[in-house]
Amino acid sequence: MNLNYILKGIGLVIVLCISIANAEYAEYKGDCKDIYEYLDGKGYDTDMGSCETNEEGKVIDIDIYTFCLKEEDYNILLNYTTIKNIKFNIYSIY
Numbered sequence: 649m650n651l652n653y654i655l656k657g658i659g660l661v662i663v664l665c666i667s668i669a670n671a672e673y674a675e676y677k678g679d680c681k682d683i684y685e686y687l688d689g690k691g692y693d694t695d696m697g698s699c700e701t702n703e704e705g706k707v708i709d710i711d712i713y714t715f716c717l718k719e720e721d722y723n724i725l726l727n728y729t730t731i732k733n734i735k736f737n738i739y740s741i742y
């Protein structure tokens with residue numbers, strides 16, 4: 649009986665973790681979503697502290713952890729001409 653409750657509790661924790669991860673991704677819109685998908689597609693542990701877009705969906709502010717980025721990735725990020733503020737963090741939050 650106690651094992652049943654433990655298994656249900658573990659299942660609930662797993663479902664909550666997946667939901668939180670999906671909710672974080674769902675926050676990103678416009679260019680922020682494109683940047684997230686680009687980095688995720690490269691197999692990086694995508695870690696954007698924050699990303700803000702204007703009413704047109706163009707990225708204007710981004711805070712990103714850079715411990716895995718290569719020069720080509722920086723070039724892609726810097727090609728977004730609507731960015732007003734960009735913060736590159738060199739330390740992981742982990």
